[in-house]
Amino acid sequence: MKNTPQIPAPTAAPPMRPETPIGAGPVPRRRKRSMLVLGVLVTLVGVLGTSMLVRSAGDRVDVLAVTRDVPAGQEITAEDLTTAALPNDPALAPVKASEKSSVIGRRATAPLHRGELLTDAQIHGGKALPAGQELVAVEVQRGAAPVDALAPGDQVKIVSTPGKDEQVSKQMPEEIEAQIVKVGAPNASGAVVVQVSVAGTDSSLVAARAATGRVAIVLASKG
Incomplete structure (x- = not known):
């Protein structure tokens, strides 16, 4: 009598791990607080940046500009000048509009061109000449x-x-x-x-x- 091989009884499969839905878990309280702080900082940076831009745009000074060409040596009149508002830049050195009265009557020591800013170098030493x-x-x-x-x-x-080729005169x-x-x-x-x-x-x-x-x-x- 032949021996019939015995087939092992099937073992029971282990229970499957239930899947956790993505994003279903609650966000830790510490992460919520960090995100809130970051949002506040971004808002503050935006407010400060806007404030600085507005302040820089408002920090302007009135200076003198030339309305028409003025040859070197010619006396400067009120009609030759106008007022322009520019940012207060230390690199620029135009004559301030408040000095207009002291500029009128002086003579241009260099040609002045329409549309350019008036600088002190263009009138320095060009005070009104004495009569005659x-x-x-x-x-x-x-x-x-x-x-x-x-x-x-x-x-x-x-x-x-x-x-x-001329000779020097003795006179x-x-x-x-x-x-x-x-x-x-x-x-x-x-x-x-x-x-x-x-x-x-x-x-x-x-x-x-x-x-x-x-x-x-x-x-x-x-x-």
């Missing part, structure tokens, strides 16, 4: 003026110089007394533009001679 005096720009060539020694207020003489060359108003910077060839104040009766003659480029400036003793 006029401003003339004289360009002197290299070596024709003691440029390094000239300063606003110096008394000088404008002297005509001979041409390249005293004609001199015109003047006062230095501003000394420019040398250009590439070494020529310098010097603004001088001269009597109204001599201004046309000085301008005509300056146009030829044959002038020299002699510095009088400063005593």
Whole structure:
């Protein structure tokens, strides 16, 4: 009699672990508090940023701007100026609108162009000239003026110089007394533009001679 193999009885399957629904569990109280604090901080940062932008936009100053072109040497009038509001930037140095009355009557020491801000450098030394005096720009060539020694207020003489092929006259060359108003910077060839104040009766003659480029400036003793 053959032995029949015995089949082991099936074992009972272990009970299945119930699935936990995603997000069903309660959020810990500590996490809720952290999220609340983070939300408050974000709100505060937004409020502070908006406040700073509003404050910076409101921190403006009134300055002077040019309404029309003004040649160098011309007297500045009220019609040449207007008021503009700009942020208070230390990098900018325009003339404040409150100084308008002191600017009117001064002469531009550099060309003023419509739409630009008026700076002190454009009017520095350009105070109103005494009665009977006029401003003339004289360009002197290299070596024709003691440029390094000239300063606003110096008394000088404008002297005509001979041409390249002309002989020097033994007679005293004609001199015109003047006062230095501003000394420019040398250009590439070494020529310098010097603004001088001269009597109204001599201004046309000085301008005509300056146009030829044959002038020299002699510095009088400063005593």
